[in-house]
Amino acid sequence: MHPLPLHLGPGSDLRASLEQLGTQAGASGFVLGVVGDLSQAAFQCPGQAEPTVLQGHLEIITLQGTVAPQGVHLHLSLSDGECQVWGGHLEHGSLVLRGADLLVGFLPTDAPQEPVTAAATPAQPRVEIAVGSGCPFSARALRMLRTLGIPHTVQLADDEGVRQEVAQRSGGRSMPQVFIDGQPIGGYDALADLHGRGALDHLR
Structure with a gap:
């Protein structure tokens, strides 16, 4: 270690x-x-x-x-x-x-790894989420992803420069902003809608 x-x-x-x-x-x-x-x-x-x-x-x-x-x-x-x-x-x-x-x-990066199979989780999460500190909808979206066991990366967008970069990618300034495979899908409501339709299951 x-x-x-x-x-x-x-x-x-x-x-x-x-x-x-x-x-x-x-x-x-x-x-x-x-x-x-x-x-x-x-x-x-x-x-x-x-x-x-x-x-x-x-x-x-x-x-x-x-x-x-x-x-x-x-x-x-x-x-x-x-x-x-x-x-x-x-x-x-x-x-x-x-x-x-x-x-x-x-842990050492050269430590022995389990054999990779077709069902293994991708090395890079397919879901990205930009969040704001103290934002209740950001907290709900993060909690949903954790509960569903969906790997994801988090970007804190409190800084105005970072928020502008996220807005350019997503087309919106509200938080959170969620991206799947690099494509913007919207915020918490959009994420909840995908979950309700079972459209997030393949990301686990």
Whole structure:
């Protein structure tokens, strides 16, 4: 395993930064440790329809899960000023307050792989999704893709330049914007419509 340290400065999006790291590394790995704090935390609690969002001085207690080019699956726990502990599935919009230092361990890229068959998942996900921090429809679309087990890449489009690039590709400025095989299909409503018609099943 190759350990890789990652320092995040104030304002960094915790989840988006780890997604970018997985893409750059081109390998799969695990979060081994973390120390830091957040000014805002967004996480999905079990059984809740929408992510929980907390603001204030929030101390990270644990962050664990997987990091890969196809995306991340991370669980966060944190403490607020009253020493109350919160936690759930890490969502976009969890912003670093003063700093965060992480250690991510990546598996060797030359490690033995399972034989590839016709039914294997493609190396590059066919679904791309551009999302906005704190956008409820972005969170719903991401949750749908995860629930269905559809591999996908995520692009955080909070920056105006990135949002303009996404708008040029998709023809729309609202979030999220979903692309399948590079073709824009629209936002959450369009994705939900495809799911209702069973048109997403072949992407699993």
